[in-house]
Each structure stands twice: as C-alpha cells, then as structure tokens.
Amino acid sequence: MGSAANPLAHAGSQPQTGDVKAWTAEAGWAVLLVAAFAGYYLAPGLPLSVGFLAICAILCYLQLPFAVSLVPLAMPFFMLPKHLGHPHPEFSLGETAIVLCVVVG
DSSP, rough: OOOTTTTTTTTSEEEEEEHHHHHHHHHHHHHHHHHHHHHHOOOOSSHHHHHHHHHHHHHHHHHHHHHHHHHHGGGGGGGGGGOSSSSSSSOOOOHHHHHHHHHHO
16 A cells, blocks of 8 residues: 555645645635725724725625634724714624625625
8 A cells, every 4th residue: 555545644644735735725815804894894984994994895705605714803992892882873893894704695
C-alpha cells in the first residue's frame, strides 16, 4: 500500500495552494463584512450610517451564506442599539444584520 492508495498519508504536510487561496478569500470577506458593519455601527450621522448600510447590503448580497454565518458575531451588541437620531428609533446590530440578510436573500 503506497501513498497513492492512502489519501491521508500526507495529511500533516503543507496545505495545497488552492486551500490557502480559499482561506484567504474567506478571511478577506470576513474582514470586509465586519468592517462594513462596524462602520455602520460607529457612524455618527444618519447619511453616513445609510451609506455603510448600503455597503453592508452589497457585501451580504455577494456572499449571503457567509454573511449569515457571521450574524452571531453581532448578537452581543443587542443591549447597545444603533442610535439614528433623537426622534428616530434605535436598532440592534444583530437585528439589522438579520433583516438585511433576509431582504437581500
């Protein structure tokens, strides 16, 4: 039984180039999504918040399954809602992420 018969013979060796590219692509999408939602959450005014929310919508549309898998990261912020001005309502970051993923999906 040579290594050709056993596909796990080289399991501890270096990762394949395709695996590294896939991992870095997923990490890049994660950084973009987290940065866009952080920008939305930290934006001081309504126009800037809406701009970041549009960026979030585009990124969620492009990578919906991945965006949905990142929604639990926003759940700890449910007690710190996003303020959109005094007379306007407040929205939890997790609720915003869920609704955005439903709308674009």
